[in-house]
Amino acid sequence: MTVGNLIEKNSIIDDNTTIIIRCDTNFHVITSGNWYEDNILNYLNKEIEGFTWEKENIVYIDIIE
Numbered sequence: 127m128t129v130g131n132l133i134e135k136n137s138i139i140d141d142n143t144t145i146i147i148r149c150d151t152n153f154h155v156i157t158s159g160n161w162y163e164d165n166i167l168n169y170l171n172k173e174i175e176g177f178t179w180e181k182e183n184i185v186y187i188d189i190i191e
Contacts, residue, residue, distance in 0.1 A: 129187055130170035132177060133161045144184045147172075149191040156189075
């Protein structure tokens with residue numbers, strides 16, 4: 127699954143959701159923002175290792191690098 131697939135097919139992500147994209151085993155934050163911002167759109171084709179949703183409308187996406 128890619129970041130784009132997750133955003134497109136998952137109802138937990140809306141215009142107000144903060145997306146935090148991370149990589150490596152230390153959960154290094156690469157970028158954050160809303161799905162429609164360029165800094166998130168640049169990662170749409172990256173493969174996902176896993177993701178976590180929090181009640182505060184935050185999604186952490188761990189990508190494979």
